Amino acid sequence: MIAELGHFALILAFCLTLPQAFFGLVGAHARKPHWMRVTNGAVAGHFVFAAVAFACLAYAFYVNDFSVLYVAQNSNSALPTFYRFAAVWGAHEGSLVLWLFMQAAWTLSVAGFSRNMPQGMTSRVLGVLGVISAGFALFILTTSNPFERLWPAAVDGRDLNPLLQDPALAVHPPMLYAGYVGMSVPFAFAVAAMLEGKLDSIWARWVRPWANIAWMFLTIGIALGSWWAYYELGWGGWWFWDPVENASFMPWLIATALIHSLAVTEKRGLFKSWTLLLSITGFSLSLLGTFLVRSGIIESVHAFASDPSRGLFILVFLGLCIGVALGLYAWRAPRFRSQAGFAPISRESFLLFNNVLLVAATGLILLGTLYPMFLDAFGLGKISVGPPYFTVAFLIPMLPLAFLLAPGMHASWKRATFERTKRLLLTLFAIALVLGIAIPLVVYGWHSVLTLVGVIVALWIAFSSLIEPLQRLRKRQSLSASVLGMSIAHFGLALFILGATIVESHKEEADLSLAPGQSTEHAGFVFTMNSLREVECPNYRAIESEIVITRDGERVAMLHPQKRIYRVQQNPMTEAGIAGAWNRDLFAAMGEPLGNGAWSLRLQYKPMVRFIWLGAFVVALGGLIAACDRRYRQRVAAEATSPAAAADAKPA
Amino acid sequence: MTPRRRRMVLVGLILLGVGGAVALALTAFQDNLLYYYTPTQVAAGEVPNDRLFRVGGMVTEGSFRREPGSLEAQFVLTDYESNVTVSYTGVLPDLFREGQGIIARGRVARDGRFIAEEVLAKHDENYMPPDVADTLRKQGDKRVTTPIATSTVESGAE
Numbered sequence: 001m002i003a004e005l006g007h008f009a010l011i012l013a014f015c016l017t018l019p020q021a022f023f024g025l026v027g028a029h030a031r032k033p034h035w036m037r038v039t040n041g042a043v044a045g046h047f048v049f050a051a052v053a054f055a056c057l058a059y060a061f062y063v064n065d066f067s068v069l070y071v072a073q074n075s076n077s078a079l080p081t082f083y084r085f086a087a088v089w090g091a092h093e094g095s096l097v098l099w100l101f102m103q104a105a106w107t108l109s110v111a112g113f114s115r116n117m118p119q120g121m122t123s124r125v126l127g128v129l130g131v132i133s134a135g136f137a138l139f140i141l142t143t144s145n146p147f148e149r150l151w152p153a154a155v156d157g158r159d160l161n162p163l164l165q166d167p168a169l170a171v172h173p174p175m176l177y178a179g180y181v182g183m184s185v186p187f188a189f190a191v192a193a194m195l196e197g198k199l200d201s202i203w204a205r206w207v208r209p210w211a212n213i214a215w216m217f218l219t220i221g222i223a224l225g226s227w228w229a230y231y232e233l234g235w236g237g238w239w240f241w242d243p244v245e246n247a248s249f250m251p252w253l254i255a256t257a258l259i260h261s262l263a264v265t266e267k268r269g270l271f272k273s274w275t276l277l278l279s280i281t282g283f284s285l286s287l288l289g290t291f292l293v294r295s296g297i298i299e300s301v302h303a304f305a306s307d308p309s310r311g312l313f314i315l316v317f318l319g320l321c322i323g324v325a326l327g328l329y330a331w332r333a334p335r336f337r338s339q340a341g342f343a344p345i346s347r348e349s350f351l352l353f354n355n356v357l358l359v360a361a362t363g364l365i366l367l368g369t370l371y372p373m374f375l376d377a378f379g380l381g382k383i384s385v386g387p388p389y390f391t392v393a394f395l396i397p398m399l400p401l402a403f404l405l406a407p408g409m410h411a412s413w414k415r416a417t418f419e420r421t422k423r424l425l426l427t428l429f430a431i432a433l434v435l436g437i438a439i440p441l442v443v444y445g446w447h448s449v450l451t452l453v454g455v456i457v458a459l460w461i462a463f464s465s466l467i468e469p470l471q472r473l474r475k476r477q478s479l480s481a482s483v484l485g486m487s488i489a490h491f492g493l494a495l496f497i498l499g500a501t502i503v504e505s506h507k508e509e510a511d512l513s514l515a516p517g518q519s520t521e522h523a524g525f526v527f528t529m530n531s532l533r534e535v536e537c538p539n540y541r542a543i544e545s546e547i548v549i550t551r552d553g554e555r556v557a558m559l560h561p562q563k564r565i566y567r568v569q570q571n572p573m574t575e576a577g578i579a580g581a582w583n584r585d586l587f588a589a590m591g592e593p594l595g596n597g598a599w600s601l602r603l604q605y606k607p608m609v610r611f612i613w614l615g616a617f618v619v620a621l622g623g624l625i626a627a628c629d630r631r632y633r634q635r636v637a638a639e640a641t642s643p644a645a646a647a648d649a650k651p652a
Numbered sequence: 653m654t655p656r657r658r659r660m661v662l663v664g665l666i667l668l669g670v671g672g673a674v675a676l677a678l679t680a681f682q683d684n685l686l687y688y689y690t691p692t693q694v695a696a697g698e699v700p701n702d703r704l705f706r707v708g709g710m711v712t713e714g715s716f717r718r719e720p721g722s723l724e725a726q727f728v729l730t731d732y733e734s735n736v737t738v739s740y741t742g743v744l745p746d747l748f749r750e751g752q753g754i755i756a757r758g759r760v761a762r763d764g765r766f767i768a769e770e771v772l773a774k775h776d777e778n779y780m781p782p783d784v785a786d787t788l789r790k791q792g793d794k795r796v797t798t799p800i801a802t803s804t805v806e807s808g809a810e
Contacts, residue, residue, distance in 0.1 A: 341655045341659070343655075343658070344658050344659075344661070344662045349662065352666075353666070356666055356670060360670055360673060360674070364674075364677050367681065368681065381687070381688075382687070382688035383685050383686060383687050383688060384685075384686045384688065384706065385681065385684055385685060385686070386684035386685075386686050386704075387684075388680070388683075388684050389677075389680045389681050389683070389684035389685075392676070392677065392680035392684075393677040393680055393681070396673045396676055396677055397673055400669070511723055511741070511742040511743045512723065513721050513722065513723055515721075571746070571747065572746045572747070573746055574746055589743070591743030591744065592743070592744060594718065594720060594721050594722065594723070595718075595720030595721060596720045596721050598720075598721045600723055600742075600743045600744075601743070602742075602743045
């Protein structure tokens with residue numbers, strides 16, 4: 001019954017996207033205010049029904065309704081409640097429902113926070129979002145219905161993939177989807193601006209907070225995914241340049257370029273067409289990413305063909321979105337020519353470099369990701385592109401970008417002379433140079449020039465991102481949220497570069513065999529296996545080893561890595577034991593029994609690895625703070641003191 | 653210089669830099685292409701001997717061998733037409749077992765064995781490397797299973 005209710009809600013949610021799209025777009029075109037007003041009602045209704053559909057699916061999981069096929073495939077009565085909820089988005093159908101719900105939530109927020117926008121603009125944006133929601137709802141209803149019944153009902157479910165039974169991965173997809181879906185908002189704004197034929201600084205000011213928030217969610221989502229891969233896949237890598245990862249990283253790179261290009265469009269009225277193009281590309285890559293992952297095309301094109309209707313729908317939808325948007329762009333972009341000029345050394349130029357380099361990096365990653373799929377699709381052979389390519393291809397554009405960051409942050413618009421900050425920047429560079437060479441050499445020893453370069457540039461960025469906030473603080477001047485957010489985000493980036501550089505240069509890994517009572521030395525630590533024991537849990541059983549780590553006779557940590565067998569799917573899983581500290585992780589993962597009581601173990605020493613995720617979260621925080629800048633809400637605030645809000649404000 | 657000239661110079665410099673970077677990246681691309689071969693191709697000697705490549709197949713039942721307490725493992729990879737002996741030192745991925753489809757990255761040694769640097773197993777018990785599935789399909793074998801697209805996570809052991 002609940003499942004049918006959910007299905008029905010899904011159908012209603014789809015139906016409501018049609019008036020949302022129609023009245024939004026046509027109402028704005030025909031300039032009919034009462035038509036446009038219908039849009040808001042449709043948006044609210046769509047949100048309610050998308051939420052009901054989502055809640056129904058979650059409820060089916062909660063009560064273990066194994067007469068629903070999707071639940072039977074992805075849950076089990078022994079699964080802990082928390083993971084039963086996370087299992088909702090554990091596979092294709094449910095994650096699309098989550099996507100639809102997120103899309104509805106973003107659309108509702110746009111409708112709610114758009115009071116400072118002209119009605120025509122809001123209406124067009126909501127209309128475009130309506131078209132996107134319609135596409136998704138139709139996709140779910142025609143090819144991926146999560147409420148399909150299983151008759152007779154299964155006695156018990158096939159269980160959630162054990163890899164997904166993890167707190168970070170329970171939160172990772174919603175964050176990532178919030179980011180992917182969020183990219184549809186700048187996209188909708190771009191299409192709306194092209195339809196209206198008007199794009200000015202105020203438009204950029206409307207888009208910036210949305211782009212920032214979407215980018216923030218993408219950042220968190222990717223960081224959580226990386227963190228999960230690090231400890232849950234069991235092998236201690238934090239980035240594999242796997243197509244699935246690339247699929248989420250490319251929209252992030254474009255979104256990063258977009259938030260920088262939007263700054264130029266807002267402040268100087270420049271880069272207008274470029275901003276539009278980035279908005280379109282960002283969302284297209286989000287779509288491409290989700291579908292690459294969800295259609296199974298990554299596994300092999302043969303899997304893609306296993307459900308041709310899904311693949312076809314995806315391709316057509318993607319083609320329509322990109323095609324219509326680019327067609328509109330070709331038609332309307334010439335109108336958005338900017339007149340203002342800027343000197344070769346100016347903030348505009350620095351941001352131009354930022355954009356070119358980020359787009360170049362995206363292009364190179366796209367090449368490495370799609371090329372093997374194209375060859376495979378056309379039967380030209382099976383290849384894969386090794387991770388070293390991605391590392392090189394990514395570092396080439398990113399190294400100059402990192403060095404341009406510190407001066408770029410302090411360059412003034414139009415023409416930058418660095419009068420005020422030249423000496424300070426150079427002094428900071430000198431300090432970064434000395435510390436960046438001395439500290440790694442003293443602490444870790446020589447590795448390579450690239451290591452030193454990485455540390456130097458990270459320190460330089462970190463120092464110079466603090467200039468502005470500290471100076472304002474000293475002079476007791478106020479600091480706008482956007483400047484503060486920018487400084488924090490850049491500081492976070494510096495932390496990330498530092499962590500990534502040190503861990504990639506000085507990590508130490510070893511595969512070895514260890515039996516209870518034996519010990520081994522690794523990276524200056526002594527690892528002793530105390531014991532092996534069996535552990536029984538409701539949904540899995542495990543063999544757990546106890547490993548004591550000492551250094552110079554003193555106990556540093558105790559690890560309990562496990563090798564789990566999940567009861568339903570019978571897949572073995574490695575649960576690594578990690579002892580974390582701010583400056584290093586000690587990591588032990590169990591391999592397999594080698595006979596004579598010995599086990600193969602992978603031991604790792606990971607210096608500064610936590611800075612990678614710490615940095616990413618600081619970056620995301622910066623994005624959030626920047627999005628909260630007062631000037632984005634100024635007119636809302638002015639209106640809030642008008643009748644409606646004033647009535648609310650009366651003392652109760 | 654007029655602003656227009658200056659901007660042209662700027663654009664020119666950018667293009668030059670980007671061009672150089674792309675050239676460098678494409679070289680890296682060429683160097684890092686990993687070709688995929690079947691055990692049949694390996695057995696026939698149709699594989700490069702100067703670079704790494706991937707070979708995919710099913711681990712033959714009963715072929716797994718390891719000295720007690722040692723990390724060095726040996727097993728036979730098959731596409732049901734030819735066999736390749738693979739040796740690997742290190743921790744194998746969780747889903748590695750006999751009868752399972754895997755992909756190994758490495759090169760061929762002089763004695764004909766494939767020395768793997770990395771062994772990958774899919775997190776899907778029904779996974780079969782696509783070529784093996786093709787071969788079996790041609791032979792009308794029922795062991796071919798449709799890959800399930802629920803999990804695309806690869807677990808590797810380097």
